[in-house]
Every structure is written in C-alpha cells, then in structure tokens.
Amino acid sequence: MTAAAGLAVEKPARTPLYWSALFKDAILAALVATLLALPLVGMQTYDIGGGALGIRTHFDWVATAAAAVFAGRLAWHLRPRHPRRAEAGGDKVFSRLATWSSRRTPLVAAAGIAFAVVLPFLPFSSRYLIDLGTTVLIYVMLGWGLNVVVGLAGLLDLGYVAFYAVGAYTCALLARDLGLTFWEALPFSGLVAAGFGVILGFPVLRLRGDYLAIVTLGFGEIIRIVLLNWSPVTGGPNGISDIPRPSFFGLPFARSAPEGVTTFHQFFGIEFSPNQRVVFLYLVILALALVTNLFTLRLRKLPIGRAWEALREDEIACRALGINPTNVKLSAFGIGAMLGGFAGSFFATRQGFISPESFTFTESATILAIVVLGGMGSQMGVVLAAILLVTLPEFGRAFAEFRMLLFGAAMVAIMVWRPRGLLAHREPSLRLAPHESGGALR
Amino acid sequence: MAYFLQQLINGLTLGSIYGLIAIGYTMVYGIIGMINFAHGEIYMIGAFVSIIALLVLGLAGISYVPLALALVLLTTMFFTSIYGWTVERLAYRPLRGSHRLAPLISAIGMSIFLQNYVQILQGAREKPMPPLVQGGFTVFESGGFAVRLSYLQLFIILLTLVLMTGFTTLIAATRLGRAQRACAQDIRMAALLGVDVDRVISTTFVMGAALAAVAGLMVTLYYGVVDFFIGFLAGVKAFTAAVLGGIGSLPGAMLGGILIGLIEAFWSGYFSAEYKDVSVFVVLILVLVFRPTGLLGQPELEKV
Numbered sequence: 184m185t186a187a188a189g190l191a192v193e194k195p196a197r198t199p200l201y202w203s204a205l206f207k208d209a210i211l212a213a214l215v216a217t218l219l220a221l222p223l224v225g226m227q228t229y230d231i232g233g234g235a236l237g238i239r240t241h242f243d244w245v246a247t248a249a250a251a252v253f254a255g256r257l258a259w260h261l262r263p264r265h266p267r268r269a270e271a272g273g274d275k276v277f278s279r280l281a282t283w284s285s286r287r288t289p290l291v292a293a294a295g296i297a298f299a300v301v302l303p304f305l306p307f308s309s310r311y312l313i314d315l316g317t318t319v320l321i322y323v324m325l326g327w328g329l330n331v332v333v334g335l336a337g338l339l340d341l342g343y344v345a346f347y348a349v350g351a352y353t354c355a356l357l358a359r360d361l362g363l364t365f366w367e368a369l370p371f372s373g374l375v376a377a378g379f380g381v382i383l384g385f386p387v388l389r390l391r392g393d394y395l396a397i398v399t400l401g402f403g404e405i406i407r408i409v410l411l412n413w414s415p416v417t418g419g420p421n422g423i424s425d426i427p428r429p430s431f432f433g434l435p436f437a438r439s440a441p442e443g444v445t446t447f448h449q450f451f452g453i454e455f456s457p458n459q460r461v462v463f464l465y466l467v468i469l470a471l472a473l474v475t476n477l478f479t480l481r482l483r484k485l486p487i488g489r490a491w492e493a494l495r496e497d498e499i500a501c502r503a504l505g506i507n508p509t510n511v512k513l514s515a516f517g518i519g520a521m522l523g524g525f526a527g528s529f530f531a532t533r534q535g536f537i538s539p540e541s542f543t544f545t546e547s548a549t550i551l552a553i554v555v556l557g558g559m560g561s562q563m564g565v566v567l568a569a570i571l572l573v574t575l576p577e578f579g580r581a582f583a584e585f586r587m588l589l590f591g592a593a594m595v596a597i598m599v600w601r602p603r604g605l606l607a608h609r610e611p612s613l614r615l616a617p618h619e620s621g622g623a624l625r
Numbered sequence: 626m627a628y629f630l631q632q633l634i635n636g637l638t639l640g641s642i643y644g645l646i647a648i649g650y651t652m653v654y655g656i657i658g659m660i661n662f663a664h665g666e667i668y669m670i671g672a673f674v675s676i677i678a679l680l681v682l683g684l685a686g687i688s689y690v691p692l693a694l695a696l697v698l699l700t701t702m703f704f705t706s707i708y709g710w711t712v713e714r715l716a717y718r719p720l721r722g723s724h725r726l727a728p729l730i731s732a733i734g735m736s737i738f739l740q741n742y743v744q745i746l747q748g749a750r751e752k753p754m755p756p757l758v759q760g761g762f763t764v765f766e767s768g769g770f771a772v773r774l775s776y777l778q779l780f781i782i783l784l785t786l787v788l789m790t791g792f793t794t795l796i797a798a799t800r801l802g803r804a805q806r807a808c809a810q811d812i813r814m815a816a817l818l819g820v821d822v823d824r825v826i827s828t829t830f831v832m833g834a835a836l837a838a839v840a841g842l843m844v845t846l847y848y849g850v851v852d853f854f855i856g857f858l859a860g861v862k863a864f865t866a867a868v869l870g871g872i873g874s875l876p877g878a879m880l881g882g883i884l885i886g887l888i889e890a891f892w893s894g895y896f897s898a899e900y901k902d903v904s905v906f907v908v909l910i911l912v913l914v915f916r917p918t919g920l921l922g923q924p925e926l927e928k929v
Contacts, residue, residue: 218707222674223746236752238680339726386914394913396660397864401906412899544857548733555730588741594734595716602723
C-alpha cells in the first residue's frame with residue numbers, strides 16, 4: 184500500500200496515472216475505514232433498562248464512512264498540483280505570513296494592539312464578542328507565560344494548568360478569608376504560583392525532556408485532586424463562589440453601591456450599564472497580557488533570557504560554558520508559573536466562581552497546543568493560535584457535540600500540515616552577524 | 626495478614642492490566658522516542674470493542690464462557706489494533722523526523738479526538754456489563770477474614786503471564802523482534818541495514834494496541850463499567866509504570882505495572898481511596914528524582 188501511495192505521490196499529475204494502483208490504494212483505505220467503523224460506528228450500545236445494554240446497528244453509517252474514505256483518498260491522489268511548487272502547496276500563505284510578520288513586527292504588533300484596544304468601542308462589538316475577546320486574551324496570556332517555559336527554555340510542561348489553578352485559588356482564598364480585593368490579591372497569586380513552580384521545579388528539573396513532561400502532568404493532576412478533596416479549604420467539587428470583582432481604582436461596577444461607596448457610573452456621571460464591567464475586564468486582561476509580553480520580551484534581552492535560549496539549543500554546551508542548567512531552568516519555570524498565577528487570579532475574579540473542573544488536563548493541553556501550534560517561541564503565533572483555538576469551538580457551537588471532536592482533529596491536522604507551528608520562524612534572538620530584519624516581537 | 630494478602634491479590638490483578646498498557650508505551654518510546662499520548666484511548670477503545678463483542682456474542686447465543694472469552698479476546702485485539710495502526714499512520718508517521726514536540730501535540734489532539742469520537746457514537750453514560758466470569762475460591766482464612774481469589778482475577782493474572790511470555794519470546798527470538806530491537810538501538814543504522822523501519826514502527830503500534838485491547842477487555846470484565854473517559858487516567862498510570870520500570874525495557878514495563886497496581890491497592894486499602902491517584906504520581910516523582918532511569922532501565926548517555 185505504501186508503495187502504491189509512493190508512486191502516486193512522487194509522480195506529478197502530467198505523467199500517466201497508475202489507475203490500478205490508485206484504485207487498489209483507495210480500496211484498501213476504504214477497507215480499513217470499514218474495519219474501524221464496524222464495531223464503534225456500526226454498533227451502538229444503549230441502555231435497555233435494568234442495567235443491561237442493547238445494540239443498535241448503523242451499518243448504513245459504516246457504508247457511508249467507507250465510501251467517503253474511498254472518494255477522499257482518490258481525490259487526494261488526483262488533486263491538482265504544480266510540479267514545480269509541489270513543496271510549497273497550500274501552506275505557502277502561512278509561510279509568507281510568518282516571514283512577513285517577522286519582518287514587519289512593529290507594524291503588525293502596533294496594528295494588533297490598536298485593534299485590541301478599540302475593539303470594545305467599535306460599533307459592531309457586542310457583549311458576546313467582548314466576552315470572547317476576554318477569553319482569547321486569557322489564553323494569550325497563558326500562552327505567553329508558557330512560552331517562557333516551552334518556547335524559550337525548551338522545557339516541556341504538561342501541567343501548566345496547575346499554576347493557573349494555584350493563582351486562581353490564591354486569589355479566591357485571599358478574598359474569602361482575608362477580605363482582599365482583586366488588586367491586592369493579584370501580586371500574591373503570582374508569588375504563590377511562582378513558589379509552587381520553584382518547589383516543583385527544584386527536584387525534577389534535572390530530568391530529561393519527556394520525563395519532565397510526565398512529571399509536570401502528574402503535578403497538575405495532584406493539584407487538581409488535592410483541590411477536589413481538600414474540602415474544608417477549597418470547597419471540594421463545589422469550588423469557591425462570590426469572588427469579588429475588580430474595581431476601577433476603588434470604584435466598583437455596580438448598579439447601586441452600599442453607603443459611602445461611589446460606583447463607577449456615579450463617579451463619572453454616566454448611565455449604568457452592565458457592559459461597563461465587561462469592557463473593563465477586557466481592558467484589564469489586555470493590559471495584563473501586554474505587560475506579560477513586554478516582560479518576556481525584556482527578559483529575552485537579559486542574560487537570563489539568553490541563557491534560556493542557549494539551554495534550549497544545547498544543554499551540554501551551556502554546561503561547558505559554566506551556566507548552571509538547574510538554576511536557569513528553575514528561573515524559567517518560576518517565571519512561567521508566576522505569569523500563569525496572574526492569569527489564574529484574573530480568571531477567578533472574572534468568573535466570580537472557581538472549581539477544580541476548570542483546571543483539568545484538557546486545559547493544560549489547550550495552552551500547550553496554543554504555544555506549539557503558534558510556532559514555539561513566537562509571540563505572534565501564540566496570539567494567532569489562541570484566536571484560532573478559542574473561536575473554533577465557538578463556531579462549532581452550532582453543532583455543539585462535535586466541537587471537541589473538531590478541536591482534536593484540528594490539532595492533529597495543523598501539526599501534520601505545519602509541524603513547526605503556524606507562524607514558525609524560529610531564530611535565536613542573538614546572532615553573530617546582526618540581521619537587519621531582527622525585530623523584538625516575534 | 627489476611628487483609629494484606631487480599632490487597633496483594635487485588636494489586637496484582639490491577640497491576641497486570643497496567644502492565645499490559647505500559648508495554649505499548651515503552652515499546653513506542655523505545656523505538657521512536659515519543660510519548661504515545663493516545664495509547665490510553667486505544668485501551669479505552671479496546672474496552673468498548675470488547676463490550677460490543679460480548680453483546681454480539683450474547684445475541685448470537687454463544688453461552689459457553691471459555692469459547693466466548695476466546696472469541697471476544699481475538700475480535701477485540703483485531704479491531705483495536707487497526708485503531709492503533711491508523712493512529713500511527715495518520716497522526717505520527719507524517720511527523721517523523723520533525724521536532725520532538727510535534728508528535729506529542731498531535732498525539733494529544735488524537736487523544737481528544739478519540740475520546741469525543743467514542744462519546745458521540747456510544748454515549749457519555751457509563752456502560753454496565755453483567756459479570757461474565759463468576760465465582761472464585763478462598764485461598765486462606767484467618768481471624769474471620771477470608772482471602773478470596775476470584776476465577777476472574779486468576780484468569781487476568783494467568784492471561785497476562787501467557788501474553789508476556791509469548792511477547793518476550795517474540796521480541797527475543799523472531800525476525801520481527803530483532804528488527805524492533807535494532808530500531809530501538811539506532812533507527813538510522815537499522816534503516817541502512819535494510820530494516821523496513823516504517824513497517825517495524827507500524828507493527829509496534831499494532832502490537833501495543835493489541836495488548837492494550839486485552840487490558841481493555843480485562844477492565845470490562847473486572848469492573849463491569851466502562852466509559853469514554855477511562856483512557857486518560859489509565860494511560861497516565863501506565864506511562865508512569867513504564868517510566869518506573871525503566872522506559873524502553875519490556876520486563877521493566879511489566880514490573881512497573883505491577884508495582885503501580887500494588888501501590889494503588891495498598892494505598893486505598895490502608896490509607897484513603899481519594900488520594901490513591903496522588904500516591905501513584907508521588908511515587909513517579911520520587912523514582913525519577915532518585916533513579917531517573919527507572920528500575921530496569923539503561924542509563925542513557927548524552928552525546929554532543
């Protein structure tokens with residue numbers, strides 16, 4: 184079968200087609216599809232009462248699947264292709280976009296930021312759009328935070344959601360037990376998360392990449408299980424509710440305020456609208472995300488940032504040059520965790536309610552997917568991937584039950600299509616012969 | 626003492642299941658150095674296929690238990706290994722030779738896809754399965770506490786032993802096994818010497834999936850409930866088992882699986898059931914910190 188596929192793939196469309204080989208290949212593919220679909224698609228188990236199961240058959244679905252695969256496989260082999268540009272193909276757009284955005288970084292960044300700032304005030308923006316924008320920005324911030332760990336330092340972290348959770352719970356607990364406001368709790372969230380990052384990182388950062396991945400995954404699960412079971416403090420599966428909303432320099436967003444407190448709309452003498460808080464939250468996360476970005480960009484210029492990138496490229500060389508890998512990794516881990524903690528704190532105050540359900544492995548996988556799909560180390564790529572991955576399920580709401588299915592399939596498809604990420608354009612920040620296109624934001 | 630022995634039996638049964646899944650992880654990791662994140666879902670699919678096969682056999686009126694078991698075992702292994710093969714073909718093979726994170730992300734995507742695929746097709750509810758193999762015998766009794774070994778537990782442990790023996794022989798003594806060991810040592814060199822690397826990798830996935838399918842069948846029989854989400858935790862634990870035993874080492878995977886099963890059984894028997902998953906992860910972290918190569922793993926040389 185691979186031989187047949189190879190024949191069809193290597194020969195451009197102009198040479199005679201090997202029809203028999205093509206058909207054989209497509210029939211084989213359809214056969215595999217039939218066998219795959221036969222048990223799980225063709226036979227559906229359902230409750231028939233009394234704790235027993237019955238079977239419903241859907242062999243028509245199996246036949247449809249097989250026919251679709253047959254047609255798809257044939258179409259795939261017969262797709263028009265340009266002999267000379269066979270390599271570039273469909274992903275030329277993104278290759279160009281990647282080069283273009285890295286050349287014109289300041290321009291793209293400025294335009295993007297300007298658009299993000301005015302978005303809530305544009306005529307077509309609705310509450311739904313702003314809410315969606317807020318969610319996208321949370322993921323952008325998380326992506327930028329994780330980018331420090333994965334993209335810059337090259338450490339694979341599958342449990343990033345743990346720090347997000349620590350930040351969120353720190354904010355919620357400080358508000359509930361000590362009565363702190365969001366702004367007072369925010370720095371502590373970051374600090375506590377960073378502390379957790381260092382505590383976790385200290386023993387495990389000696390490990391090789393994949394081991395590190397699985398240990399961080401374990402750590403993420405431990406945090407979630409503890410949050411789930413330590414009911415007296417975390418509220419168990421019920422979580423923590425009534426987390427205070429952020430205020431605008433002490434002015435709360437409310438229709439009416441208790442005695443002696445001026446609300447936002449009273450102070451500015453404008454009509455109250457629930458949208459004001461939504462827009463404010465959006466602007467807060469935008470500011471937080473931009474600060475995150477600026478922070479990581481500056482870090483890259485510092486010796487520590489250089490050390491991260493050097494370590495990512497070659498650990499042994501780093502050690503030979505006298506860089507202490509553990510300390511360098513620990514700093515990346517701690518800083519990444521801190522940024523995740525800030526984002527978690529914002530998440531808590533935005534939702535007003537948190538529970539362990541928000542911090543599952545799927546969340547870690549989504550954040551990691553954003554970083555990797557965007558093109559590791561690329562700040563722009565993170566934005567693009569976050570927009571894509573957050574809005575994709577939204578479009579899928581029309582056929583709600585398929586959205587996670589599509590999400591998974593899209594992750595596979597994007598990786599197969601562009602393994603280095605959508606906007607992959609990885610260059611070291613520092614090179615011996617300065618490059619005229621070397622921008623700051625990538 | 627009796628209680629201890631009972632937990633030992635329970636742990637061994639659980640450990641056999643984890644060990645069978647762990648082999649799939651360890652073999653794939655040994656050969657292409659990637660964490661096949663979707664392997665847990667393959668096991669979940671195995672469990673579902675086994676339920677469907679059992680129901681179909683029930684409808685066909687085959688009620689002689691050993692025959693039914695044998696048939697279900699074979700069909701489950703067959704259909705599930707096709708899933709294993711397809712996952713490799715679609716999600717991993719195109720990414721061969723690209724950077725290390727790409728197949729991992731692809732695998733995570735595949736895992737999300739398969740979970741939802743089964744959820745949509747088969748429903749999100751737990752699937753109950755009436756016990757097929759009943760009965761057992763009392764191994765020994767002391768202080769009013771009887772240590773029971775059910776026929777099912779015996780079946781699981783024995784089947785695992787048989788499969789492991791067969792499998793070890795296959796790796797040690799056949800042409801295919803030799804090719805696999807060659808690929809695990811140096812994939813490029815193996816290719817140069819005429820080993821069809823793609824085929825070896827495909828076979829590895831098929832073999833891993835077939836063993837995971839057996840684990841899926843065992844879990845269906847043992848617990849009697851299956852849902853679309855069982856793959857994640859079992860997958861993580863089995864990977865932990867593979868790492869614990871020393872990744873890339875087959876006896877290590879089995880040993881790690883049994884140890885994880887024992888840890889879990891004893892932890893829930895003596896401490897708390899809520900934190901039994903935490904115990905597994907804590908053990909994993911401790912092992913990696915103090916013996917990063919696992920129990921039976923070879924230390925890996927870092928070369929420039």
